[in-house]
Amino acid sequence: MTNLSHLPPGASARISGFDSQLRPEVGRRLRALGFIHGSEVRCLRRAPFGGPRVYAVSGAAFALESEVASRVLLGAASSDDGHR
Amino acid sequence: MTATAERADVLLVGNPNSGKSLLFTRLTGIAQKVANYPGVTVEVRSGHAGSLTIHDFPGIYSLEPLTLDERVAIEKLDAALADPNTRAIVCVLDATRLERSLYLLLELLPRARAAHVPVIAAVNVLDEVVGAGARVDVAGLTAEVGCPFIGVSAKTGEGLEALRAALDRPDASGTPSPEISAATTVEERKRLARSLNRAHGPRADVLLRSQERLDRVFLSTTWGLPVFLVVMAILFQAIFTWAAPLMAAVRIGVAASGTAVSALLPAGLVRDFVRDGVFAGLGAFLTFVPQIFVLFLVIGALEDSGYLARAAVMLHRPLGWFGLSGRSFLPLLSGHACAIPAMMAARTIESPRRRLITVLVIPFTSCSARLPIYALLIGGFVPARTLIGGLLGLQGAVFAGVYAFGILMALLAAAVLDRLTRRRFGQLSDAPFVVELPPYRLPSVKPIVVAAANRSWSFVQRAAPVIFTVVVCIWVLGYFPRGAGHLDQSWLAMLGQWLEPVFRPMGADWKAGVGIVTSFAAREVFVGTMGTLNGLEDAGTQLGALSTQLHLGGMGLAGALALIAFYALSLQCASTLAVMRKETGTARAPVLAFASMTVLAYVAAVTTFQVARALGA
Numbered sequence: 001m002t003n004l005s006h007l008p009p010g011a012s013a014r015i016s017g018f019d020s021q022l023r024p025e026v027g028r029r030l031r032a033l034g035f036i037h038g039s040e041v042r043c044l045r046r047a048p049f050g051g052p053r054v055y056a057v058s059g060a061a062f063a064l065e066s067e068v069a070s071r072v073l074l075g076a077a078s079s080d081d082g083h084r
Numbered sequence: 085m086t087a088t089a090e091r092a093d094v095l096l097v098g099n100p101n102s103g104k105s106l107l108f109t110r111l112t113g114i115a116q117k118v119a120n121y122p123g124v125t126v127e128v129r130s131g132h133a134g135s136l137t138i139h140d141f142p143g144i145y146s147l148e149p150l151t152l153d154e155r156v157a158i159e160k161l162d163a164a165l166a167d168p169n170t171r172a173i174v175c176v177l178d179a180t181r182l183e184r185s186l187y188l189l190l191e192l193l194p195r196a197r198a199a200h201v202p203v204i205a206a207v208n209v210l211d212e213v214v215g216a217g218a219r220v221d222v223a224g225l226t227a228e229v230g231c232p233f234i235g236v237s238a239k240t241g242e243g244l245e246a247l248r249a250a251l252d253r254p255d256a257s258g259t260p261s262p263e264i265s266a267a268t269t270v271e272e273r274k275r276l277a278r279s280l281n282r283a284h285g286p287r288a289d290v291l292l293r294s295q296e297r298l299d300r301v302f303l304s305t306t307w308g309l310p311v312f313l314v315v316m317a318i319l320f321q322a323i324f325t326w327a328a329p330l331m332a333a334v335r336i337g338v339a340a341s342g343t344a345v346s347a348l349l350p351a352g353l354v355r356d357f358v359r360d361g362v363f364a365g366l367g368a369f370l371t372f373v374p375q376i377f378v379l380f381l382v383i384g385a386l387e388d389s390g391y392l393a394r395a396a397v398m399l400h401r402p403l404g405w406f407g408l409s410g411r412s413f414l415p416l417l418s419g420h421a422c423a424i425p426a427m428m429a430a431r432t433i434e435s436p437r438r439r440l441i442t443v444l445v446i447p448f449t450s451c452s453a454r455l456p457i458y459a460l461l462i463g464g465f466v467p468a469r470t471l472i473g474g475l476l477g478l479q480g481a482v483f484a485g486v487y488a489f490g491i492l493m494a495l496l497a498a499a500v501l502d503r504l505t506r507r508r509f510g511q512l513s514d515a516p517f518v519v520e521l522p523p524y525r526l527p528s529v530k531p532i533v534v535a536a537a538n539r540s541w542s543f544v545q546r547a548a549p550v551i552f553t554v555v556v557c558i559w560v561l562g563y564f565p566r567g568a569g570h571l572d573q574s575w576l577a578m579l580g581q582w583l584e585p586v587f588r589p590m591g592a593d594w595k596a597g598v599g600i601v602t603s604f605a606a607r608e609v610f611v612g613t614m615g616t617l618n619g620l621e622d623a624g625t626q627l628g629a630l631s632t633q634l635h636l637g638g639m640g641l642a643g644a645l646a647l648i649a650f651y652a653l654s655l656q657c658a659s660t661l662a663v664m665r666k667e668t669g670t671a672r673a674p675v676l677a678f679a680s681m682t683v684l685a686y687v688a689a690v691t692t693f694q695v696a697r698a699l700g701a
Contacts, residue, residue, distance in 0.1 A: 025150055026516050031270045032146040032187055033518070034278075044296060048308040051401040052410075054299070054521060056292055058183045058278065061299075063397040065517040 004041065004055065005069035012042040016075035026068065034058030035072055091171035094136050094251060095164050097192065098176030099185050100143030101390075101522035103208045107176055107238035108140040109531040111248075116538060128160060129538075136171065136251060139164065145184070147191045148270075151434045151515050165199040172254035173203045174247070179213040179220050179235075180523055182285035186277035190267060193231065193260065202254040203231045206247055211237040212523070216294070218286030225284045230260030239528060295390075295523050302394045312395060315386070316417070322382045323375055323421050323452070330374030338367035356568045357559065365555030368608045369548065372422060375452055376543055379421040380536035383414065383429075388527035393519055400517055406495040407502020409433055409517055412442040416494060419449030420487075423660045424547050425539065427667045434515035441501045443667055444677050447655045448494035450487045453607040456627075457651050458486055460611055464631025465644035486652055493653065546666070547659035554605035554658045562602075562616075571616050576601070590650065590689035591643030591697070603656040610651075642696035646689040654685035 007013055015035055018027045034057040035041065044054040044061060052063040064072075098104040112131025129140040141164075142157045149155035164170055173196055177185035189205055196203045207220050225233040232250055236243035267273045301307050342363025349355040386392045392414060400410030408416075411433040418426035426446045433439040462479050469478040561576040571577060580598035587597040595617045599610045611630070618633040634644075655661070661674040668674075 025148070026518075028148050028270055029146060029150045029518070031274060032148070033520075034184065034274065036271055036274050045299065045303055047303055047397045047400070048305045049398065049401045051399075052397055052517060052519075054303070054397070059281070059292060060181050060184055061292060061295065061521040063393075063400075063517070063519045063521060065400065068516040068518060 002074050003070045004043075004064065004072035004074060005053070005066045007041070007043040007053070007055075007074065009043050009045050009053070012040055013074040015039050015041055015072060017073045019071035019073060022068075022071035030068075030072065033062060034060065041072075041074075091169050092135060092137050093164070093167065093169045094133075094138045094171055095161065095173045096138055096140045096176060097161065097173055097188075098143060098208075099145055099178060099181065099188060101520065102143065102176045102178035102181070102185060103238050104140065104143060104176040105535070106528055106531050107206065107208055107236065108138060109534060110238045110241065110244060112138050114530070114534050116534065133248070133251075138174075144188065146188060147195065153431070153434075162195070165195060165201055170199075170201050172251060173201055174251070175203055175205050177205055177207045177233075179207050179209045179286065180291045182207070182220065183277050183281035186280050186285075187273055189229070189231075190264065190273045190277055193229070193264070204247070204250050204254065205229070205231055205233045206243075207233055207235045208238055210235045210242060211240050212291070212525075213286045216286070216291055218291070220286060221284035225280065226258070228261050228280065228284070229264060230258035232258065291523065295521070298524050299394070299521065302391065303398060308394075308398055312398060315391065315395070319379075319382050319386075319417070320420070323379050327375040327378040330378070331371050334374055335367055335371045338363060338370055342367070353563075353567075356563065360563075360568065361556055361559035364612065365552060365559070368555075368606060368612070369551045370544075371608075372452065373540055373544060376422050376425055377536055377540040379418060379425065380539045381532060383418065384532035384535050385527045388525065388532060390522045390524040393521055397519055397521070406498040407438070407441055408495075408498050409435060409438045409442075410519070411517075412438060412498075415442050415446055416449055416491075419446040419451060419494075422451050422453070422543075423447050423449070423657065424663045425543055427660075427663055428539070428542075430667070434517075436515075437505055440668060440673070441498050441505065443664060444501060444673060445494040445497045447657070447660055447677060447681060448490050448497060448653070450490040450652065451607075451657075453657065454651050456608060456611045458483060458648060460614075460627050460631060461644040461648050462486075463627060464634060465639070465641050482648075486648060489652055546663050550659045550662040551606055555609075558602050558605050558609070562613075571598075571613075577617075589693065590646045590686070591639070591693040592647065593637060593639075595637065596639070596643075596647065600650070600656075603651075603654075605656075605658050607651060607656050642693050645696050646693035649692040650685045650689035652685075653681055653688050655681040 002013075003019070004013075004015075015037055017037055018030070022030075039057055042056045044056050046053050047063065052065045053069060054061055054063050055069075096104055096108055108129065108131065111133045116129050116131045127142065131138055131140075141161055142153075144154060144157060147158055147161075149158050165173075173192065175185075175189045175192055177189065189203070193203055205225070207222060207225075210220065213220060220235060222233045222235045232255055234243055234246050234250055236247055238244075263276060267276045302311055342359055345363070346355045346359035349358060383392070386395075396410035396413055398410075399413045403410060403412055412430070414432070415426045415430040418429050423446050426449070427443050430439050430442045430446070433442055462482050466479050466482050470476065471478055471481060558576070561579070562571050562574045564575055566573045576598055577594070579601060580594040583597050583601070584594040587594070587600065592600065595614065598617060599613045602613045603610045611627070614634070615630055618630060618637070655678050661678060664674040664677060665671050
């Protein structure tokens with residue numbers, strides 16, 4: 001089982017859930033932003049100086065620091081959305 | 085309950101970066117009132133549109149709060165919903181981020197229905213979607229969601245008439261589809277927002293792609309830093325060079341009106357007070373307002389263009405080494421103009437602990453009130469020699485060094501405070517760094533100017549009473565018992581002479597001591613005080629003459645460097661302390677900052693003087 005902080009730039013995957021260590025209100029916010037079970041998420045880039053990674057989800061881009069990204073769990077990698 | 089026709093309040097709610105502020109400015113014009121709530125960053129702006137009053141609530145992603153600020157914003161929104169005067173809610177949707185906007189709308193609808201307040205969904209930024217060759221099916225959304233959807237563009241003005249017409253007759257008769265009534269959890273609403281967007285919205289990936297092209301430069305490992313440095317150079321140029329003529333105009337204007345007003349008064353105590361107390365104090369303070377206005381202007385442009393979010397993301401990691409967050413960047417940057425707007429800017433930091441640390445270290449950054457002091461001491465005492473074969477002047481290098489020293493001290497102090505506060509606050513209080521990268525947009529001039537003017541006025545309101553009180557106290561100490569022109573025999577001078585043993589080890593005589601004491605009101609009075617004590621009328625324009633006087637008085641390079649070190653580290657600004665108290669909600673923060681920075685400044689000044697003298701300076 002891998003997590004969002006390991007998703008390399010350019011790659012996509014589906015979200016399979018959250019680590020139980022993630023604070024519930026942070027999880028709720030992430031879900032409200034589009035990080036929900038089964039959603040396709042793509043890593044766009046890594047900020048300079050080893051900074052947060054930028055992810056595209058639900059048509060918007062968000063930078064997540066690695067402590068948060070590492071709590072978002074990923075299922076099998078996918079290369080295409082399939083729903084479009 | 086009041087009939088709908090008589091209710092006058094309209095609430096504007098929406099995601100951050102949804103163009104809500106521009107829509108608000110479009111609907112209401114420039115006359116705005118800003119309501120701040122103590123202890124938090126929440127501000128609700130109000131303005132009039134015909135007979136209606138429009139209230140612009142802070143941008144939110146969800147009605148489930150993550151931070152204290154969001155909680156307060158949502159409580160205010162709930163209170164407004166329950167108010168019988170509330171006529172309608174305009175939920176501003178971003179057409180380029182429709183799914184996320186729809187989610188908030190789906191959360192909002194049941195609450196508004198429960199309060200019997202009609203909701204109008206304004207699909208904003210329509211121009212960008214149409215420009216990208218996509219469209220939004222407004223009629224389809226209206227039918228399915230059960231509230232009126234109106235396509236608008238705050239930028240071009242499209243659809244604003246339709247929105248005003250809808251506000252004239254708010255309609256709560258629509259019925260939502262059964263799926264919408266059934267969606268109650270985060271997941272259900274999110275999936276519904278997604279399917280609504282898929283059925284009626286634009287293809288989001290097209291819009292994201294254009295933003296990606298620019299991020300490839302602005303957030304690139306190679307180009308990110310150079311671009312950032314260029315942007316910072318422009319910002320510093322703006323606040324130091326472009327603001328200079330405005331600052332000079334204000335100074336001359338205040339001085340001229342001071343002369344004019346005091347000419348009308350009979351000679352004596354009242355005239356002396358008005359001329360040397362009121363107007364001199366006012367001038368020292370108001371001079372900085374244009375610079376702060378320019379700072380807010382540039383920051384507003386950077387914010388609305390979308391670049392500020394990138395800068396915060398890029399600097400998050402480096403600032404993290406010192407216990408700060410990417411969001412601390414803007415406040416620390418603003419501190420180079422003035423600590424007061426900088427502490428206000430720290431409100432956007434979600435983590436209460438990081439916000440506190442940021443507010444406490446801001447006074448280390450070299451604010452522009454220190455500039456005249458550095459100009460006097462560096463220009464007068466540091467030899468005008470060139471370094472590296474004429475490439476760099478020694479004076480310029482010392483100037484740059486003082487700025488770098490301020491930044492370094494701010495970061496080190498942050499690292500220390502990070503260690504000290506970690507246990508107290510616990511990890512839980514650290515809100516996560518989750519930042520949206522908004523689309524790049526060309527900022528509109530009017531809302532930025534209006535916001536900068538509002539913020540500058542808020543600065544004046546916060547700082548003026550404190551500065552004024554302290555200036556009056558110092559004037560009284562300097563005036564009595566002998567009256568005007570006898571500062572050297574005043575209570576202030578007695579205080580300076582009494583304190584001379586304290587200032588001696590840092591190489592300062594009683595005159596510099598008096599200058600330091602008066603600086604506790606505001607640093608900018610140092611140059612003026614030194615001028616008066618050395619018999620110069622307008623020291624601000626005669627720095628050369630003043631430094632000659634200081635040389636004659638026995639000050640040397642070592643003493644000048646010690647004073648520079650003292651001013652770089654001390655927190656001598658009564659308004660900063662007052663605003664720090666307001667922003668942190670406790671008197672302990674300013675007391676701690678003041679005590680530790682004064683001790684640090686004194687130790688550094690004594691060390692500098694003793695070391696410099698031992699080295700023969």
